[in-house]
Amino acid sequence: MPDVLARAPHLRARELAVLLAAVALLYAACVPFLNGDVRNYLIPWTRYLLDHGRFAALGDDFSEYAPPYLYLLSLGSWAVPAIGIVPAIKLVSIVGTVLLAAAMNALLATRLARRQALSGAALTLVVPTVVANGPAWGQCDALYTAFAVLAVAAFVGQRPALAMAAVGAALSFKLQAVFIAPLVLAMVLAGRARWWMLAIMPATYAAAMLPAWAAGRPAAELATLYLAQGHHYHDLARSVPNIWQILRALVAIPYPIGVAVGLAAAAAATIAVAWRTHRHLGCPADVVLAALAGAMVVPYLLPKMHNRYFFMADVLAFAYLLLRPTRRAAWIAGLAQVGSLLSYATFLLHLTGGAFVGAFFMTAALVLVGREVRARMPAHDAIRAPAAHFNGSCPQFISE
Template identity: 30%
Template sequence: MTKAEEKIMNIITKYRGIMFFLIISVLGAWIRFQGRTLISGDMSFYLLPWYDQMTEQGFFTLKNQVGEYNILYQELMALMTYIPWKPMYMIKVLSIAFDYLLAFAVADFACKIKREKRDSAIFQAVYAIVLLLPPVVLNSAYWGQCDSIFSFFAVLSLINLYEEKYNRSFIYLGIAFAFKLQTIFIFPFYVCLYFYKKKFSISKFLLAIFVFWLTGLPVYLLGRNLLDAFGIYLWQTDQHRAMYFHIPSVWMFVGGDCDRLESYAVAMTMMILGIGLYLVMSGKKKLDNREDFFGFACWIHWTCTLYLPNMHERYNYLLDIMWIMLVAVNKKYLPYAVASILMSTVSYGFYLYDNGDITPLFSGMMLALWCLFTYRELMNGKTGNKMCEAEKMQE
């Protein structure tokens, strides 16, 4: 090796973390660039017409409701109309930016629990996995959806909740709610932790609601009803009704009679979650260490999307991210993560390319995995005590 080569090699070795980070970031951008011209059904029938409507009067269009999404996303979309660029590119770039923020947040979480620096191999690996994950890429760059935005704030909320930084956690939770109603899938976990920890007041939930409401302040000043932010979500729950939309669901084995089965599905979900809450309150399920904490959060989200009616293809997006966080804590959860992400990828492939739907076989496999995970989470609730003690010693 020549001296010049040796110098170059030393530089590469010294800055390998930064270089790998940049290479993965550029690769992620290039992959997303390939999806720039794909016009999904949601983009064609909803997002672009909403954008065009806002283009006429800019931000003042929001004096009235435009489309189906809540106010905060409308505000961002209205601001984007002032930038002279293709509307579809603007919509996708906003979500893509949060792809990177989400990947960074999850990678940073992995570094904290492994006590590694941000230029470590664990950071680079997790950052690359999240950034290049098929559901993450397809959601923003191809579909044009914004699930990375609410998931970013939901992830920050969960991390701060575990670290007992409750004000930050509930502020982030309120922002996540302002972007997507799907944040409701982790809300029962906060209720369980409220009864378990007994370290934060119920007023923190009011803080989240206030932050959610506050995100609509600019349009309230334009004359909108002060309760519109809440009304939009109430309206959303009555739209596009079906027992399931191309997602693993228990109701695939029963039928699609939403009018008669919807209430039953909600009651069954509440009963299952209620059992989880009872076990937490009785001390049979511990939530002290990271594995129990994030494992139970995953169980709650998974239970919601598997049993509730009106679940869509994208509704496991946050769950897929949470699985990666849980795998960072303990690799034994890798099979669950792979199965969940694979099902999400199949759902995206069906929606975008008509490439095969979720079948009863797939739903049966996920139900079997859920039963196994439920047994391990709820029946073995005290197995994490040693790990909790080890975490405390590290901290």
């Protein structure tokens, strides 16, 4: 604990103020940036909300995104007359980014001093993929990731019911929140969460759908929202830096076979990560490492992924670096950032081959995560870490 405190970022009040001012200017500069998603989807969806009555429009199936995001987009649309439609859309994304920073503060505060946790949260606002995803791209991945990070913080704080509710909230925004599943399963296997608590997740999801249902959208449609999304396209990889980006460039893989193999591999990896890590959840850094391992390996193996689907892994890698600032942790965070940014550039900057090259960086990051898990969570150590470790230092299995 003292060693981590010595190396964690500690911004003084003036430095923190300068950083936040720079963030405000950076985000403002990103607002005018347009791309295909904003032009072809987000602007039409916002106009639909304005033209059909904000609440009444929620009863219609006019968007590929889940209703909770549309609730926020509807609220943001009130600012359209004052600031314009694109800034209003970006405002929602920026609010999600700020929420992500707040969630990061909650997670870091489980082990770091108050000023250090706040410093780490502020630095999250300038992580390259965080800036690119929300303020620049106008996407909402920060929203579901914020709730996933809150779930990790709740697990660390031994509040499993709250953690399950946070996971359910994350799932109500995007199905990609399922990347936290290995940690959830690990907590159940470790006895840190009860099996019945798993029911909290669908209950929270159902509660999040109530406004759309009240507006007239059928309950069956809301319950099967993500099943319908799975049929939107038939690519094994869509500008995503994962194994399918590499494989499809080398060999011809029939779509049905690729989907079946990928789903089976991801399911097996989820169980494997949960089983390997469930006896080693004795301190915040180890819990974050378990979450990071899942958030990286699941989208790496799953087919039909998009370029932004390593966003949760990017954020958790940064959190892990702040909690355990070692050379390997720095390499993991750096490689994940480069891999994701190259994939982003495929769409935002039309960089040919960006996702393919990025897949090798993400592969290297995943290999290092595997090594970190083996080093910090040795298979032969079958003794569960006592819960008291949550309030103190973590057992170290290798030298820093």
